Amino acid sequence: MKFRNREEAGKLLAGEIKRNLEKTEDVVILAIPRGGVPVAYYVSKETGIPFHMVVTKKITPPYEPEAAIGAIAPDGTFMISSYAYLSEKELEEAKKRALEGALEKLKKYSRGEEPYVKDKTVIVVDDGIATGYTAMVAGEYLKKRGAKKVILAVPVCPVDSVERVKKVFDQVICYHKDNTPFFAVGMFYEDFHQVTDDEMFNYIKKAEKEGLLYKKEGRE
Structure with a gap:
């Protein structure tokens, strides 16, 4: 299968998250920039769960x-x-x-500012994983910062990476698991252009205007 773009991937992933997430209270989405930000934005729009970024x-x-x-x-x-x-x-x-x-x-x-995730369920979102090491580091980092539960949610991933990332994440949600040899995330997108800083910040600004941007508790 191929996603048209990160928008379609985000919307489809949102449906998968809704089917697999028990509750949305005290849940926050953190996108791995830059490619994960458009995906997370559309997941946030579809689910109402606020999002921001986790840097690695x-x-x-x-x-x-x-x-x-x-x-x-x-x-x-x-x-x-x-x-x-x-x-x-x-x-x-x-x-x-x-x-x-x-x-x-x-x-x-x-x-x-590092993400405030104490006692939160955190969904780490990217546009896909290959080896999964970047996502795993994000998961470990968020656990150290007090996250109650860490979930990885991606539109596409290789079958053989799922067990690896489960060593860090409490739950893995992947819309499309694939066993293609020489797996690359871009293979599964018709449009997989490199997201620029300007494009990424536009999503952040839109999210803020729409009340979808996660902000540290106690901050305006």
Whole structure:
């Protein structure tokens, strides 16, 4: 199957969430930027559950900056894939560089504010997962911040990643599970353009105007 775009994926995922979520009280959606933000926006519109973002940064080897070997959160929570063959020094350098990037993203996307999730059920949303390490780091990070329950919700995922992410998440909701060899999320979208910062912030602004943006308790 193929989704037309992230809007369609979000709306279909919203239906799957409604079927699998027992209650919506004390529930918040946190999108992994940037691709997860449009999906989360439409999930939020369909379910009425407020959303914001959870920031992570991919860890990449110094000699291959496009190859993700893991991910890190702003508090230093990280995961490295089993196939990452780096020396201890290279790994520490890669983690340090990624952590700096995560903190920069937090400042840029959330004005440096970490998500308030104490005693909340948190649904982590992305436009899909492949290995799942980025989502898993987000889940671990949110648990450390006091989330009562963490749920992963994505439009598409490979069958063999489900058990892996269940090591972190209490529940996994995936609209379409696929066992295609050499899985890539973009294979399942007709329009899988790279979401720009401007596009992402437009969704955030729309959500705020529509009362869908999650805000820390006690803040205006």
